[in-house]
Amino acid sequence: MIQNVWLIPAFPLAAFLIDGLLGRRWLHKWTGVIASFAVGLSAVVAIGVFLEVLGGQEHTTVTLYQWIGVGDFHINVAAFVDPLSSVMLLVVTVVSFLIFVYSNGYMEHDHGFHRFFTWLSLFVFAMLILVMADNYLLMFVGWEGVGLCSYLLIGFWFERPEPYVAAKKAFVMNRIGDWGYTIGMITTFLVFGSMQFTDVFEHVTIATQANLTLICLAFFFGATGKSAQLPLYSWLPDAMEGPTPVSALIHAATMVTGGVYLVARSMPLFEAAGPSLAVVGTVGAVTAIFAATIALVQFDIKRVMAYSTVSQLGYMFLALGVGAPVAAIFHLATHAFFKALLFLGSGSVIHGLGGEQDMRKMGGLRRKMPVTFWTMLIAGLALAALPPLAGFWSKDAILASAFVNGHLVLWAVGIVTAVLTAFYVTRALWMTFYGEPRDHHLYDHAHESPAVMTLPLIALGVGTAVLGVVVGFPPEQGFIDTFLHPVFAGEGAGHVPEIATLVTLAAVSVAAGIVGILVGYSMYVRHRPDPAAVSRAAGPLYRLLVNKYFIDELYDRRIVEAFRAAFGAMWAFDVHVIDGLANRLGWLAARSGGALRGAQTGVVGNYALTIVGGLLVILAAYGSYAVGIFPR
Amino acid sequence: MAVPLGAFIAVSAVLFFIGTAGVLVRRNAVVILMSVELMLNATNLALVAFSRRYASIDERGSVFVVFIFVVAAAEVAVGLAIILSAYRNKPTVDVDEIRQLRG
Numbered sequence: 001m002i003q004n005v006w007l008i009p010a011f012p013l014a015a016f017l018i019d020g021l022l023g024r025r026w027l028h029k030w031t032g033v034i035a036s037f038a039v040g041l042s043a044v045v046a047i048g049v050f051l052e053v054l055g056g057q058e059h060t061t062v063t064l065y066q067w068i069g070v071g072d073f074h075i076n077v078a079a080f081v082d083p084l085s086s087v088m089l090l091v092v093t094v095v096s097f098l099i100f101v102y103s104n105g106y107m108e109h110d111h112g113f114h115r116f117f118t119w120l121s122l123f124v125f126a127m128l129i130l131v132m133a134d135n136y137l138l139m140f141v142g143w144e145g146v147g148l149c150s151y152l153l154i155g156f157w158f159e160r161p162e163p164y165v166a167a168k169k170a171f172v173m174n175r176i177g178d179w180g181y182t183i184g185m186i187t188t189f190l191v192f193g194s195m196q197f198t199d200v201f202e203h204v205t206i207a208t209q210a211n212l213t214l215i216c217l218a219f220f221f222g223a224t225g226k227s228a229q230l231p232l233y234s235w236l237p238d239a240m241e242g243p244t245p246v247s248a249l250i251h252a253a254t255m256v257t258g259g260v261y262l263v264a265r266s267m268p269l270f271e272a273a274g275p276s277l278a279v280v281g282t283v284g285a286v287t288a289i290f291a292a293t294i295a296l297v298q299f300d301i302k303r304v305m306a307y308s309t310v311s312q313l314g315y316m317f318l319a320l321g322v323g324a325p326v327a328a329i330f331h332l333a334t335h336a337f338f339k340a341l342l343f344l345g346s347g348s349v350i351h352g353l354g355g356e357q358d359m360r361k362m363g364g365l366r367r368k369m370p371v372t373f374w375t376m377l378i379a380g381l382a383l384a385a386l387p388p389l390a391g392f393w394s395k396d397a398i399l400a401s402a403f404v405n406g407h408l409v410l411w412a413v414g415i416v417t418a419v420l421t422a423f424y425v426t427r428a429l430w431m432t433f434y435g436e437p438r439d440h441h442l443y444d445h446a447h448e449s450p451a452v453m454t455l456p457l458i459a460l461g462v463g464t465a466v467l468g469v470v471v472g473f474p475p476e477q478g479f480i481d482t483f484l485h486p487v488f489a490g491e492g493a494g495h496v497p498e499i500a501t502l503v504t505l506a507a508v509s510v511a512a513g514i515v516g517i518l519v520g521y522s523m524y525v526r527h528r529p530d531p532a533a534v535s536r537a538a539g540p541l542y543r544l545l546v547n548k549y550f551i552d553e554l555y556d557r558r559i560v561e562a563f564r565a566a567f568g569a570m571w572a573f574d575v576h577v578i579d580g581l582a583n584r585l586g587w588l589a590a591r592s593g594g595a596l597r598g599a600q601t602g603v604v605g606n607y608a609l610t611i612v613g614g615l616l617v618i619l620a621a622y623g624s625y626a627v628g629i630f631p632r
Numbered sequence: 633m634a635v636p637l638g639a640f641i642a643v644s645a646v647l648f649f650i651g652t653a654g655v656l657v658r659r660n661a662v663v664i665l666m667s668v669e670l671m672l673n674a675t676n677l678a679l680v681a682f683s684r685r686y687a688s689i690d691e692r693g694s695v696f697v698v699f700i701f702v703v704a705a706a707e708v709a710v711g712l713a714i715i716l717s718a719y720r721n722k723p724t725v726d727v728d729e730i731r732q733l734r735g
Contacts, residue, residue, distance in 0.1 A: 600735030601731065602733040603728060604664070604727040605656065605727060605728065608655050608664075612655075
């Protein structure tokens, strides 16, 4: 099966070509079926590959062909199949398949139906290339491909101004991150003479500390762009202008985890590069708490989920930073399930309400949408990290690793963030599903989504409920640990902490989740204290949060304006100096031509006379040389 | 070597001068073309004469004559074609009346 690993991206690519070429004219609604079927086949192959890796294939490289060969430098289009990439392949294909099925219902009435599935298939293809690549350059191809598809799908409804502005913002911010990736890639090549993962990781010791740190920080800068961390996070909340399945697939489950995967994949480099892991962990922790505080006060249901995603990605980087890549990948996988479920549930609500996203107009919907409600409740509790749901096991693994490895400050930040997380998810679910309907017109027309949408919700709900226990129990020695251990072998995670410590830590994080839920319950159900009163009392702090710390304004004022001024100066230089030079040369030619045009009389005799005159001059000069009037 | 080299050169110079004067003075395009032929043939005569005189050193001058024949033939063909189309455009072969190319 591993030898056929290239089938996994081949199916979505085929679906992309078929839907893209034939969709608009002939296939129409069949594009969705074809794309879903193709991704389903990919998922089947991915399961096969996963089982074979499970059966003891530690790592295999499947080369398709040589892409670049210059002297000793080779870049192959090759798949690197090891436990890490096989887990990623599995998560990406399975979650994609469910979201594809769901999209058939969600996008049903959209006139861009075929276009949607074309781009979505291309996205899955690019994401699989990113995950499978065996070198940094091929990974970069997938990296850019997912960025492109993200741009196309955020701007899917380009008739309205907000989506295309958001798409542009996402693309530009990702490009800024890509600059970091490029620097890292080039430095890797200069230092190691290769971009292949296995080559580079085997020769880590030949690099100096300074070089390694440069490489790691550059790669991490790229990861902050793709995975929406500080300082490049602000495109992700705006990306919610895209269709909800896009938010679920690209901006929650798969693409945004690309940065986490990049750092996890490059773990041997980061391990060797002294301070860079501390940077990763700190940025992750700060982003986690920063985004969680913004999520507290948002009213758009998708924005809450977006900030929550930024925050959870922060957790993953925190895990990488404290030297627990297994926990990071574990959280990546569980987050893919429960956050995709939260987004799809939000989409189901939005679909049922005919496009309304403001939670202040919802309320009481649990009676109208029971399936959506129950699945979202499971996902919400998983996000709040209550046992035995998936989020508990992975988040607890992260926090336990932070504590055991001695990063107490990061651990404390994580616990506080867990309280905030539980609070905002309680708030969001309550405002949506409980209480009295706040907008009766919307409520009366609300309806449960069709089966094609609710079945994926149920499947994801089951995954969210059982995934954590199945792969994460017992902590530190569960399936995921033993499975991924060979990838990160030789990295300080050797000693297993005592059971008592683990249980205590788990109790603390569960307590954090429960505190958050209780505070949320008290505020939004019992109105003690009343949320409106709290926001009035908090005053400036509340305004700071509602305005997202004014980060967008800050970027506009400080960076966008500065660039605009600089580019205005360049434009002026172009117009006045470059164009001016060309125009002046043309003017000179025109004037000198005008001065000489009088010589062209049009009379043949004049020309003949000029020729003879010239001949005489030449003869006279030659003759005077010959007889010695002029010295030679 | 009955005829001295100087005689050939003198005839050649006279022919060349007559040709030049014809080109400059005459206004009929066909006659101008004939005068140009005269100049070319004056050159041919000089080349052949020198080639013959210095045959022991270098005889390549006479090869040039063949090239000049070819050029002259081409020149007549093109020249007559131009005169013909100019005539179709404006029924005259007087070069002083054809001056539309004035800048």
